[in-house]
Amino acid sequence: MSRNKALRLERVKQLPNVFDHASAPQGRWAEKVFDNTHPLVLEIGCGRGEYSVALAAQFPEKNFVGLDVKPLRIGQGATRAVEMNLRNVVFLQADARSLPRFFAPNEVSEIWLPFPDPQPDDEANRLISPPFLDLYAKVLQQGGRLHLKTDNELLFRYGYNLLKKHPGWKITLAVSDIQRLPPTHPVRKIRTYYEEKFAPAGIPIFYLAAVI
Numbered sequence: 156m157s158r159n160k161a162l163r164l165e166r167v168k169q170l171p172n173v174f175d176h177a178s179a180p181q182g183r184w185a186e187k188v189f190d191n192t193h194p195l196v197l198e199i200g201c202g203r204g205e206y207s208v209a210l211a212a213q214f215p216e217k218n219f220v221g222l223d224v225k226p227l228r229i230g231q232g233a234t235r236a237v238e239m240n241l242r243n244v245v246f247l248q249a250d251a252r253s254l255p256r257f258f259a260p261n262e263v264s265e266i267w268l269p270f271p272d273p274q275p276d277d278e279a280n281r282l283i284s285p286p287f288l289d290l291y292a293k294v295l296q297q298g299g300r301l302h303l304k305t306d307n308e309l310l311f312r313y314g315y316n317l318l319k320k321h322p323g324w325k326i327t328l329a330v331s332d333i334q335r336l337p338p339t340h341p342v343r344k345i346r347t348y349y350e351e352k353f354a355p356a357g358i359p360i361f362y363l364a365a366v367i
């Protein structure tokens with residue numbers, strides 16, 4: 156690892172709003188991290204955490220945790236949250252497979268999945284797949300919501316068909332182009348790094364929401 160990268164990683168570790176396996180609580184984030192009783196929203200595969208930061212600014216009455224395996228990415232979101240003085244958003248560097256280690260059953264009210272890697276040949280690593288849906292169901296409260304946003308039509312169709320048949324889930328909204336949603340809807344208002352960088356103008360972006 157270059158010295159520069161080591162320094163950047165060290166800086167991320169020093170941020171007051173970044174947790175990892177060693178420092179994260181095992182459940183009761185509202186009480187232990189945010190010192191309130193507000194609902195908890197997760198962004199999984201958050202990258203630079205655009206959803207966590209923007210939603211935290213918009214919804215001060217909710218708590219947000221952005222989770223990603225890549226520390227330098229979440230460091231960018233965490234730095235932005237510090238600059239914006241947002242107290243209701245933190246980041247967790249961890250693998251989503253460890254969700255039940257960090258979050259208690261029924262602890263989470265919503266999960267956002269913005270632009271997960273499609274992993275066409277590797278279902279086991281696809282953040283929307285039967286094992287991951289079961290993990291999400293473990294931590295989501297009854298009536299809890301999952302949001303999937305993607306530019307990948309195959310992934311969208313896969314997720315849609317999976318949620319239709321996977322026990323417990325009910326799709327509440329599915330659109331093949333987010334332009335059909337009101338301009339104020341978060342999936343239109345908030346654009347991620349991936350979305351800005353790779354989705355060329357005019358390519359439709361798919362979105363679905365489902366409840367458990």
Ligand SMILES: C[S@@+](CC[C@H](N)C(=O)[O-])C[C@H]1O[C@@H](n2cnc3c(N)ncnc32)[C@H](O)[C@@H]1O
Nearest residue numbers: 200201202223224250251269270272347348349
């Ligand atoms: C295509 S990127 C999208 C990042 C961001 N949501 C965006 O739209 O810019 C997918 C992200 O998912 C993260 N990721 C993939 N598998 C993961 C896992 N099992 N646990 C946590 N993060 C994961 C990757 O590190 C990466 O940052």
